Amino acid sequence: MRDLVGYGGTWPDFRWPNGARLAVSVAVNFEEGAEQQVGDGDPRSEPMGEFMSVVAPGTRDMGQEQIFAYGMRAGLWRMLDGLDRHGITATFLMCGRAVERSPSLAAAIATRGHEAAVHGWLWRPHSDYASAEAEGRDLDRCMAVIRDACGTTPRGFFCRGSESVWTRALLAERGFLYTSNAFDDDLPYRDPQHPSLLVLPYALDSNDSKFFHPNGFVRAQEMVDYVADALETLLAEAEAGRPRLLNIGYHLRISGRPGRFPAMDRVLAHLAGLGDRIWVARRDAIAEAFIAATR
Template sequence: MKLKTNSGLGQRLMAGFAGLAGSAFVAHAAPSITAIGPIRRRLFPKLSGISRSNSLALTFDDGPDINSTPLFLEELDRLGWKATFFMLGTMAERQPELVREITSRGHEIALHGYAHKNLLLRTPQATDSDIRRGFNIISELAGSAPRFYRPPYGVLNLQAVLTARSIGLTPILWTSWGRDWRSKATPSTVISDLSHSMAPGTTLLLHDSDCTSAPQAYLSALGALHLLSEKVEEMGTTVERLCDHFPA
């Protein structure tokens, strides 16, 4: 089943919850069901980052972070890979130079919201202003508007779907994650976790900052990139940005 537009996403999510539509909270929370990976991958492949591409889309959340993002940029250059960085407005406004550095190296900038808060706990008004504030900051710093939006924790609410549509953002979550935010994560566990649902045409999630996770958790993701390159070679595929994964 393929999603054609964000509007379609909102309509389908709401249709799925029509039997429960008596509650305003249910309407607000309905899109959050897509945070459950197996359900999302089956019912919402595009939202899960699954495309017809033969490559893997590589994405990073939670930066830009002056303590860690430059290390990822170096490693990505070494591997010859371009990736997509889902940025937080709170982080980007502290590191404007780093935003520009990421774009100048050919990576794609996307929006992770202004603050890293679970949208299920936010009102429609707070959701709307968070997305617009993050969008404006990141568009200005990057010099162009982001195309993709991924909410914190992968949790959407109805307002997030509506606001994203109104400013031209496409919500995208992920197919496979490295669980690299955990204090016990290592490069090997990251690769093992990524491998569960990794195949050509899927989207991978890692983090280039530990600002919302265990201190120095980013080291597990950073160390995993070299191991990932071996997997990618074994699979006979390549790595790409989301904008290449989903050509406009």
């Protein structure tokens, strides 16, 4: 049943570990190589890229393959260096097939101190699964390749689009700390049907995917300004005593491009410049802090 009330205007009173009331999560999608491509044996190729694909359905689209490959070959390193330069740790949402094909890249991410979370085996909605068994098998495969490459067991989940009706039960059975398939709040919350699993909301507005949408960002500064406006609003609410969470999302093939990289670099600089007015942390740390503060 849908919950349209949530906290009902009465939020829990707590501070994040550094004393701030606003937490910020930087998430980077690691999914290139896990998108559907006819050349990889999938029934169709992903149509959304720098342009909508003009290749006929069912035909190999090498152009789209290369657009995605740019994220791994070039964008990843630019973005990792930016995170290092500003002293910010992020959560990387990792698709299993992407990790399987590029384990050394996943390992490099973990070595720099970033969180590896599950983003599905393929870059696809989990609502597509026809059975809990099939979804569970792919979750297990994804967890295994991340564990092998990164040396850690993933504790967080976020898939493209929507979870299935079984997803949260499957995550709870596997001991996940949080799921992020929620776009409905500015704070984490608990799902009464799965009390061991925290719901850590994500956001699609403060997200560089809007560079690929006609009603979204065009110049890098547009995303920088949008995030700055979100920070201004949430900081005012936080300083009035209301805890908040801001999610900022990036993609290797999108903000990894030179003309869009300032959309990440300038935002990271802004976050670093806010000091202890905010708490920038990995999503697993945010989940743990929320649970500790509200138990």
